[in-house]
Amino acid sequence: MDISGIVDIRKREMSxxxxxxxxxxxxxxxxxxxxxxxxxxxxxxxxxxGMVNGFEHASDISAMRxxxxxxxxxFGDWECHQHASRSxxxxxxxxxxxxxxxxxxxxxxxxxxxxxxxxxxxxFWMIIALILPLALDGGIQLITAYESTNxxxxxxxxxxGLATVVGFDSIIED
Numbered sequence: 001m002d003i004s005g006i007v008d009i010r011k012r013e014m015s016x017x018x019x020x021x022x023x024x025x026x027x028x029x030x031x032x033x034x035x036x037x038x039x040x041x042x043x044x045x046x047x048x049x050g051m052v053n054g055f056e057h058a059s060d061i062s063a064m065r066x067x068x069x070x071x072x073x074x075f076g077d078w079e080c081h082q083h084a085s086r087s088x089x090x091x092x093x094x095x096x097x098x099x100x101x102x103x104x105x106x107x108x109x110x111x112x113x114x115x116x117x118x119x120x121x122x123x124f125w126m127i128i129a130l131i132l133p134l135a136l137d138g139g140i141q142l143i144t145a146y147e148s149t150n151x152x153x154x155x156x157x158x159x160x161g162l163a164t165v166v167g168f169d170s171i172i173e174d
Contacts, residue, residue, distance in 0.1 A: 018115070025112045032095065035095075036095055038066040041091050045093070046084055050082035052081050056077070061077060073096045075097075076097040080101045082094070082097065088154075103159075103161060104157040104158075104161045107157065115166075120169070
């Protein structure tokens with residue numbers, strides 16, 4: 001077999017791997033959106049006491065009926081502050097992560113899946129420009145009395161998710 005045959009096999013293997021990884025990310029993003037439907041209406045509300053990298057809602061999560069709910073909300077408990085005021089509610093239940101994290105994780109799944117079929121190339125400065133709104137919105141909110149809206153948090157999360165996927169993809173492709 002010549003070198004071009006080896007390169008073709010390698011490209012097919014990479015394409016399959018990309019499809020598998022992006023499908024898992026897409027499924028995870030979908031689960032973030034639908035998990036509140038797995039619990040009885042109006043039973044999930046973590047209040048305002050959450051923090052990133054902590055399991056302060058573990059007792060509430062362990063009482064959930066659905067094992068998928070317990071898994072996804074445990075991820076959210078570790079990864080996100082889960083403040084109710086900064087989260088969307090579905091079925092009267094708080095989402096597993098805040099509005100900004102929802103935008104990040106759901107868009108990572110969607111854009112990773114789309115990149116299996118379509119190439120999106122961006123210069124490095126554009127990737128940084130897509131992350132900048134999140135940094136500004138979150139940073140200004142952190143150090144001042146400014147309070148962002150959940151829609152703005154969602155939008156800045158989506159932009160950062162797109163930047164993350166395109167940036168990671170350009171590293172893999174180069």
